[in-house]
Amino acid sequence: MKALVLAGGSGTRLRPITHTSAKQLVPVANKPVLFYGLEAIAEAGIREVGLVVGDTRAEIEAAVGDGSAFGLEVTYLRQEAPLGLAHGVLIARDYLGDDDFVMYLGDNFVVGGITGLVDRFTRDRPAAQIMLTRVADPRQFGVAELDADGRVVGLEEKPASPKSDLALVGVYLFSPAVHAAVAELKPSWRGELEITDAIQWLLEEGLRVESSVISGYWKDTGNVPDMLEVNRLVLESLDPETLGRVDASELIGRVRVEAGAVVERSRLVGPVIVGSGAVVRDSYVGPYTSIGAGCAVTRSEVEYSILMPRASIDGVGRIEQSLIGHDAEVTRAPDTPRAHRLVLGDHSKVQICP
Secondary structure (H helix, E strand, O other): OEEEEEEOOOOHHHOOHHHHOOHHHOEEOOEEHHHHHHHHHHHOOOOEEEEEEOOOHHHHHHHHOOOHHHOOEEEEEEOOOOOOHHHHHHHOHHHHOOOOEEEEEOOEEEOOOOHHHHHHHHHHOOOEEEEEEEOOOHHHOEEEEEOOOOOEEEEEEOOOOOOOOEEEEEEEEEOOHHHHHHHOOOOOOOOOOOHHHHHHHHHHOOOOEEEEEOOOOEEEOOOHHHHHHHHHHHHOOOOOEEOOEEEOOEEEOOEEEOOOOEEEOOEEEOOEEEOOOOEEEOOEEOOOEEEOOOOEEEOOEEEOOEEOOOOEEEOOOOEEOOEEOOOOEEEEOOOOOOOEOOEEOOOOEEEEOO
């Protein structure tokens, strides 16, 4: 079995961060979200991975390399434009050959990995196997309809009137039969080749499509609130450790200070991670905060936020529920409320009142 990881999307819902960064590389607990998917694939015993990339290919390739760091063999597949999930399968046809494969969306996060899903597929050999989860607003997702016996009888992409609340999770398993389905597709009303249409084609051809409703955690990290929520979830299992220097400071709960980081005259209430080379001085860092490598937090308060590498916050009363990009600078300015909510693109400079 091979894996096909889709990382060619433009990440419009995470702008301005994604004007200069691949959405799949936005960090969760100081590790790119894409890496969690690659690790899950490796844990499932899969070694060959086709990584579909677009305009951010250079950045993703620099981060992932040849895949050996994950125990994988990665082949890069260029997608000229994000024309749908099924289009990713179409351009990977030669790479996939006649092998079964798991398709994993590079900005999705699934707790518990995919090993059980892969084992079930290998045992039962359906034409396709999908994961489903109940969502509050299924109109934003691909939606599956099940019959009274729990069998998949229909699928629809982002329907105006959903027939169920069961959304497709961004992990799919396919036999080579899917290639015939993809070859028959026409662009949807969104101008994309929809994977839901390909699975519907398999159903209409009388092929077996299995599903499982997951009770665990899944998130599409395509927007800031979901990214912060996934960061919170990962930090919940953080192992506390002090590898850097901590002086005249109080560390409460699950706090990890990476090697080379410095914490001085500060109070950190976990779960919190402070990346290598970061400096926290005369500050308060509250729960569910990830401070990236090389960041600087000085005379400030920050909570429930993600600071990407080399961001700096200086003299700010309080920041919360924020995603701050690479090399962004947040400094004091007169007359502002005590709490701020920010989404800053890379290299931004913002003045904030004390």
